[in-house]
Amino acid sequence: MSRKVNQSLRFDKKDRDLLRKINEVIDSGNVSSAEQETFRTALHPHGIQNMVSTHEERMAMAEVNLLQRLNDGTGVEERLSALKTLHDEVLYSAQTPFRFNTSRVLIQLMKEIVRARGNEEEQLRLIHDFQKVAAGNPRIVRAFLSKFFLLEMPEEWNQKTMDDHVHDANTMGRKNPTYLVMDARVKGIRRLTVVYYNFVDPKVVYELYEAAHIMGISVRLGIKFKACFHDRYVEFLWTPKGFTDTKSVLDFLKEPETGALMQEGRSVEDWAKEEVLQTLEVFNAKHAAEIAKEWGIEVPLLSAKEFEEYVGMGQTTLIRLSEFVHSKLLPLVETEADKVKQELLSASPEDQGVLQERLNKLDELTSVVLYQRWLRPSRNPEIPSLSESADDNRPDLLKVDVQGLLSRLMHIRPSSRITLLTGKLSDADVLELLWLGQGRISHLEILNMKERELGRVKHLNEINQLQQAINRHNAIELKRIIQEMRQRLEIAQNPERSALFNEFLENIPRILSFYANQPLGSRFGSDSTTILGTRFGMGFAVPDTLPRSAQKMIEKESDESFQIPLHVPVQCIDVYSEPEEVSPFVKWVRKNLGFTKFGMKHSREWVATYANAEVTTNNCNVVSLGGITRGNTNGLVADESKQKKEKTGFSYTNTTILNIIKVTIGFLPAFLTFMLTQNWWVLAWFGALIWFSITGIRNIIQAVIAGGGFQKGARIDWKSLINWSRVSDSLMYTGMSVVLLEGFTRNVLLGHILGITVDKAPLLVFSIIALANGLYISSHNIFRGFPKTAVVGNLFRSILAIPVAMVYNVILAMILPIITGMPAAAILVPAAAIVSKFASDTVAGVIESVADRRNNYRLRTSDFRMSAKALFSCFERMELAFPKNDILSLMSRPADFIRVISERSKSMEIECIVISLDLMYIWYYQPCAQHAFLTELKRMSAEERLVFVRFQKSLTEYKEVSRLFLSGMLGSNFSKALAFYLDNYKAYLSAIADICRKIEERSPVEFQETHLKASPLVPAVVWVKTQATALGRKFRGKKKESLAQETVEKTTTENV
Secondary structure, X not given: OHHHHHHHHEOXXXXXXXXXXXXXXXXXXXXXXXXHHHHHHHXXXXXXXXXXXXXXXXXXHHHHHHXXXXXXXXXXXXXXXXXXXXXXXXXXXXXXXXXXXXXXXXXXXXXXXXXXXXXXXXXXXXXXXXXXXXXXXXXXXXXXXXXXXXXXXXXXXXOOEEEEEEOOOOOOOOOOHHHHHHHHHHHOOOEEEEEEEOOOOHHHHHHHHHHHHHHOOEEEEEEEEEEEOOOOEEEEEEEOOOOXXXXXXXXXXXXXXXXXXXXXXXXXXXXXXXXXXXXXXXXXXXXXXXXXXXXXXXXXXXXXXXXXXXXXXXOOOHHHHHHHHHHHHHHHHHHHHHHHHHHHHHOOHHHHHHHHHHHHHHHOXXXXXXXXXXXXXXXXXXXXXXXXXXXXXXXXHXXXXXXXXXXXXXXXXXOOEEEEEOOOOXXXXXXXHHHHHOOOOOEEEXXXXXXXXXXXXXXXXXXXXXXXXXXXXXXXXXXXXXXXXXXXXXXXXXXXXXXXXXXHHHOHHHHHHOOOOOOOEEXXXXXXXXXXXXXXXXXXXXHHHOOHHHHHHHHHOOOOOOEEOEXXXXXXXXXXXXXXXXXXXHHHHHHHHXXXXXXXXXXXEEEEOHHHOEEOOOOOOEEEOOOEEOOOOOOOOOOHHHOOOOXXXXXXXXXXXXXXXXXXXXXXXHHHHHHHHOOOHHHHHHHHHHHHHHHHHHHHHHHHHHOOOOOOOOOOOHHHHOOXXXXXXXXXXXXXXXXXXXXXXXXXXXXXXXXXXXXXXXXHHHHHHHHHHHHHHHHHHHHOOOOHHHHHHHHHHHHHHHHHHHHHHHHHHXXXXXXXXXXXXXXXXXXXXXXXXXXXXXXXXXXXXXXXXXXXXXXXXXXXXXXXXXXXXXXXHHHHHOOOOOHHHHHOOHHHHHHHHHHHOHHHHHHHHHHHHHXXXXXXXXXXXXXXXXXXXXXXXXXXXXXXXXXXXXXXXXXXXXXXXXXXXXXXXOHHHHHHHHHHHHHHHHHHHHHHHHHHXXXXXXXXXXXXXXXXXXXXXHHHHHHHHHHHHHHHOOXXXXXXXXXXXXXXXXXX
């Protein structure tokens, strides 16, 4: 019984309902058809699907689709569809100006919820956290950013964050391209280079670029090649450039020369795979017995087939082999460790030391030990090594020299960028390679986190000094560097290299000329992957471009792997741009008052000069976003320092109970204050209630007004517009303010110390109370993490409340004597704080309701534009898919339109109906939707409005629309949504048509032309008109009437 009561006190019913639904999604997995994928990608996040599912459920489904087949090459379209769903859902769940950072936390929380399947308590905590974060409170969001070790990013999304060397599951990573891009977005990375070895599959490139397009990340394709250099290999990263979209990249990979290079790269990987499999055979034949003898475990015969299944679509390497062997040995090690632990319980003191030593040894048998002792190339010299060049049976691509490789790459794609990977090189090697490259090496990788952590980077400072001398065209410095190199033993004692460096001294101007027009750039890469138990996280950031809160967090961080010894010069540029429309008042101010930037949109852009990046421990301004997680043991011996007890804190209390507690916390001090300060029984007993009523009613009215009020025809329940948690927060803080305003300011300061009352000096009294109230509100706004604009606004709101309080005071002075029969002063003097409070809440209600309404209007405008963009895009594709048909005329006959479209493309028909259903749902159920629709329709041209209306006439085909509901468009629980459609589609279409007709009647031609230029949808429609006209002439041989002419003359041309 007590457990049941305890469960009811923690978490909410909706948390448990959501947990059940999410787990159903996780357990059922992803079962979808092509038609359902079309539904999923076409449905709007704020559209009709909200009648049958929540944002959280859809996010869970998307997350499950992404987590499935992490290193599997199948299901690409399903993953991309899931990523688009997840991206749209999190942005629209975060209904706040803090939405980018909120969306990052929401994605991370949903990942944790899915991964915590099986731990109901943990899932409930995470779901409760998700609900809190979705509200977008900056203080809460920042707390969770810190919890997940994520830095806050600017909401303008203009930060300098990058990673020029990461891996996905096709090489050494663990995540497919889609999941990798999603994680990059969560970390706040804007520029990403994904590296592949020797070749890349076009299917992988397609997934990578499409995922990056969805998430708004600039992605680059990098292919790593090796070239022979002094009996060893050096590595280059080839980054082809000049692509406009995914198709252009895929077309490049299909070119004959590129295809031939990729085929040779496949041969290299096949050869390397054979060498790794030979190592596995040697391990089974020789090394397994050594491990069995030393560790006392029975090592099984390892299968090459199982190893290939373990690798999946990734690269077959000795590192992967070490991890595979470890995965097979770990269960045996754990079993042996359990036996040792049991023996420890009953062992004598002298035997415990031996057993503990045995347990420690078992704990140390990691993938690192396996690689170092038995699997690295030097331990098996009979097998050819990929790290050392040799003239054997290896493919020709592994025998090419530096000049041959660079020439070929630049011939295939002259606009390419080639990065020299400097991890294992000296500055002398780099200079020699730059000479051989003759300017074809465009960048140096001066930072590689994995190489740095493994201790392979030994000449970074010297290489950077060489780079700086070249970029600054400092011939004297370059000469000094070359002379110092020439004196080194390894060069001085090698006649061939000594002569070469003498040649460098004689050709310093030529070396500098290689980079006269374009500096020798810098690349920063994490080489992100999990290698031998150690995980290298991805991403770097320049703190100067991040918000102040992120900079403070960086300053507190003491981990050495977090701070990178680099300084990148950055500068901030202020950008001013014209809004879509400029009012006459703004033009007048600019012309007559000289404020040329008045009314312009202001934004900032950061420019980073990466080529001038300097390796330094002083004034470094680059930080790691990923960090390093080391796995040095098997976790058999408990680390007490890392153990922590999970707690379910006060923040997980049931929301209703928590709201009651908040209101009580505010009410008690308010009630006690009035009881102690008031003599009139009405104010003594009911003063706190009056105070709370003012704030509570103000919040409710404010929410209703912000939601658009009681719009004609809308289906919004006014109670759904009220955020009761927000109301309870407001009541708690307003209750505490009674102690300050009534108890101290009015009673002590004004009454006893200054001796001022409202009947003698009303302006002074209300000014002092308003000032105290403004300081109090601003201080708790700062505590709650509100933006600075809100803090300043609330301070000035109190100033505006002073004249309102004066008016209220005069009105009450006339009314109260009539109602109570008491002198006005007898009531108004002790009630001065209440009057001031009433005035302050009046001003606050007006200001905040307008602000909330503007936010709702902004969201609805965004909803409308998103749907309208999809509508016109679909219309464009239909025009091109049916060059012989007049699609606009066909739309006026919905039955014929649906029949013709469905015969050619069922997905296009589905998209057309889904877009229309979403628009109808938004019209009826979303706050401020009708106002936003009206404004946006006015901004359209007459042609666009005609397309907009006719496109949605497909809703009149109720049999076909009903069939989509029955076929699973919204799942099995579609009855409510179907009933909504059948009851309202006629009224909706009539309302939209009436609005457009009234706009046409009221708007002069000049108005239409003005908005024709301003509308963001015009380019698509104009392009469609042009293409359709051209195609119509080609196939029909006669001129097609323009859309504008059809609108004016009300004629129809039927060409079906």
